[in-house]
Amino acid sequence: MKKFRTSKGLIGVVLVALILIVGLFAPVFIPPEAATAMNMTARLSPPTWDHPFGTDQLGRDLFYRVMLGTQTSLKIAGAAVLMSIVIGLPLGMISGYAGGRTDNVLMRLVDTLLAFPALLLALTISAILGPNLQNTIIAIGIAFTPYLARIVRGEALRVAQMPYVEAARSSGTTDVMILTRHILPNIMPAVIVQGTISLAFAILAEAGLSFLGLGTQPPAASWGLMIQASRDYLDIAPWTALVPGLAVALTVLGLNMFGDVLRDVLDPRSK
């Protein structure tokens, strides 16, 4: 646990905790009207006591919108990463452990999907399914699955060659038991680390999709949408871009730092 006490670990933990708290509780304390209420007299107001983060072109309060956007971001990114793990983990594990023809076929498929840039794949799927919250999750989830499957497969392959797996096999352990008791626990650290980093990338992807109008749809609060809306008012109201931009940055930064530290902490030798 000592590793968390480095400054990087500390910042990561604090940021992630802060984001989770905001994501979970902001909708409880902030009524949805607060974020959608337009105030034409206070359009593009710079940060003031009433509006600590300023207002947007419709006079909506940016503080409330950024807070509520946290949940949108986390919900979509979390669900998408979960989806990629649910599909990618068994796929990668079976591919790495079984080897041979199964591995060849599965990995050929994964390699093909990897030729499509993740953002392109997500945009295309979202555009074709029709952009909404659920399809954004599906789009990002599918786009991230091959990356996860690749990493899991590599790890499974490495672990499957370890002498303790050979020892388990030679003492009569069944394949199912080897997969669940020996291989799964040993690849979990890599999955958790990759999951955290994927979460960061998924938040970026959601922002990108929404920015292009192919993700979360208005009037929902989403960081990507807010940045998109700010484009025309950059000169007179740069805070409309900076506020959601910094929200994305802090979230992703926190997750990345947390992921980096997790990598060290989850190593059993470091306890």
Place this chain on the structure above:
Amino acid sequence: MSLTYVLNRLLSVILTLFLITLVTFGVTNILPGDVAMMIMGTQSNPEAMAGLRASLGLDDPLIVQYGRWVGGMLTGDWGNSLIFRQPIAVLLGEKIAASAIIVVMSMTIALSLAVPLGVWAAVHRDKWQDTTSSSAALLGVSLPDFFWGIVMILVFARWLGWFPSSGFVDPAEDFMGALRHAFLPSLALGLGLMAHLTRMTRSTMTGILEQEFIRVARAKGLAERVVVWRYGLANAIGPVITIAGLQVGYLFGSIIVMESLFNYTGMGWLTYQALLNRDMPLIQATVFVIAAVVMLTNLLVDLLYLAIDPRIRLD
């Protein structure tokens, strides 16, 4: 052996290209027969729609449609874009050239900054130099590139007025103008990419500096400068190029956002227009071309590696 390796890679590329066409076609056909509806709109007369469907071949089984699509691409007939009302092949040619400028420029920016920075961080591992450059890199990967783009527009175009904030200029007509227009999107892309490559260079180089041959080089009395920048870096070039090659895929995802932001009419912009307007033939073509370009880049990188690294050259 290396000839067989090259042939092997080529065969695998052809197989993957085939699989890419399958995936592209599959993804774009999740919803059935929308092209006719897109041309005529949802309110149009059903008989006319049926006629159009038949003439477009949308009533044929999927496998026949797939065959026609691939056959068309092989013979150079890529069909027409619905929104631009132009042959897709012509559109693609122009836009790929435009995007190539951005891809090359951003990769150059990223590599020329990332390699020295990554090596510097690895040499001073766990010292302030490492912390600084690693933190900067971490911050870089954490910001969405379109955010960088907006900052660039704000700073370099609106406030300082050094570079144009939007548009594309054909390099054949005005070379410097083309570079100036490509610069800001390339810089925004390059910074995000640089952050990534710095992290990768650092970790590759850290691994290399722990190797025995580095100690041997020091034991020979070579200066630290030679040990790091010749003995060490010569071993890092291959892995770094491979990672940079893999990032081309990431670049082609990001140019969709960046070209749209800067109104730069390249591949990314074209893909975005196709997606936004659900121009099915154009979506299929752009998605396929981007995947193919990404894969061919990786092939090129592999072959380059073959030329650089003596271990692979002779095995």
Place this chain on the structure above:
Amino acid sequence: MNALVSVDHLRVEFPTDGGTVVAVQDVSFAIEPGETLCVVGESGSGKSVTSLSVMRLVEFGGGTIASGSLSFTRTDGTQLDVAKASPQVMRRLRGNEIGMIFQEPMTALNPVFTIERQLTDGLILHKGLTREAARARALELLQSVRIPEPERRLRQYPHELSGGMRQRVVIAMAMACEPRLLIADEPTTALDVTIQAEILALINRLKREKGMAVLFITHDMAVVAQMADRVVVMNAGKIVETGTVADIFEKPQEDYTKSLLAAVPKLGEMAGKAVPEKMRLIGDADARAVEAAKTPVARKPEVLLDVRNLTTRFPVKGGILRRTVANVHAVEDVSFTINVGETLALVGESGCGKSSCGRSILRLIEPESGEVWLGGRDIGALNAFDLRRARADMQMVFQDPFASLNPYRRLKDQVAEPLTNFGIAKGPALKARVLDLFDRVQLPRAFLNRFPHELSGGQRQRVAIARALAVNPKLIVADEAVSALDVSVQAQVLNLMMDLQTDLGLSYLFISHDMAVVERVSHYVGVMYLGRIVEIGPRAAIFGNPQHAYTQALLSAVPVADPRQRKFRDDVRFKPITSPIFPTGHAAEPSVYFEVAPSHLVLQN
């Protein structure tokens, strides 16, 4: 006259997150011109840190010389305190007046530069030679380390050379500027025994010809006995004892030195003894250590394992269609038997197929052909279900104690796993059995709930043995089971294995590269070379009367832990091992043996 090197109260520290670690303290010794000083110790003794300090390379690994002096007599006769010299002066010293060779020849050369470039850059730097002159000198150097076809080697890259040849290149590099001191840090640890003999002889010859002093770092007492003029014994960062090689081996003063020497099996010391014998360890509380020699071993004249014509091949894929174009003949027509309660050792150098042979018997890899009978059952004919059951009778212990235990499971669960797999025990009975197994391998019960990373290498290997014993196997395949352990720990584990054999009537297939260990533990010995057993027979016959040329070569290459039996004064040269890869369709000849004496068989070439 001054000593060449005089180290005085050296203290080296490594600052870490958890505070400063003192790697070496109060170390003092001197090296006279032209002598070989061996620094010997187990892992963590600080011997490598000491050698790196002499070159001040230790600071590149994060260490600092906290106090003490390292006085070096330079070529011009002046004294230099290495601990305080400027980096510029140090660079002029390194590779010029002091040369160094390292443990890993496979990674000691830069893989992307040619041999010529790596041999010449030191010469160009220190001696100011032109590229042509440096090249001529490089050629000379390759000749002096006896590398065949030196012109061609200059143009080659490291991966095109074998391990032994690479170590010769590394030595040539270290010798390039004719240093007055050569530091050799475990230079033969990663090498096979015949190549080790060649390299040791080479270092001896160069030392003699150039009048150079050698600081030789090793963990291997046998190598010390062969190489040293004087010896420094180190333990836990401090010097235990210093003396001439004869004094250290014949009149050791300190208990640590004595126990270290007691733990080293000495080739030839089992001559005339009928059965394996435990090591007599000093300070071993277990009184059985002494009485072991008297205890009759539970042997029975009954065949347990019968291996007939076992052949295992690995396909080499190639060509555009990834077809099998050749086969590695890993195990080729191997036959032997092991009786109940006896040990057969398979011995040979890396790549000889001894490990593949062990794995093929357990069908962890599928053999190509041949039969394996265990207790009257044909293992090769079993289906997957029956094979799983049959594996209860044969268990394996692996080399790397760090990799053979699952890092995420508690030790008790790992030892219990085979029992639950076969439904042998449940609940309290399972718990009692696990406790019993821990007792048997002499592990404290407090370890039950621990994880592998909390244990030392020797303790882990005991856990691995406990796990193998759980299902009451008849045969244990021990694949280099003690090779990764420090010598004192190795002796304890060997004794444990011999105790278990006595108590439980176990049979061992003992796979090892270490002839001295094999001599200690085995009843029968099979020598493997290129996938075949070239000679097999009773231990006394193999060691006392070797008939096959390869067995003779192997035995002549083993260093003996006795300074009176020095072997490597002059150049020695062994036949390089050829490749066991043959194109598909290659018809391997059957192994035909003639009987030299009862059950002593030698392969007919």
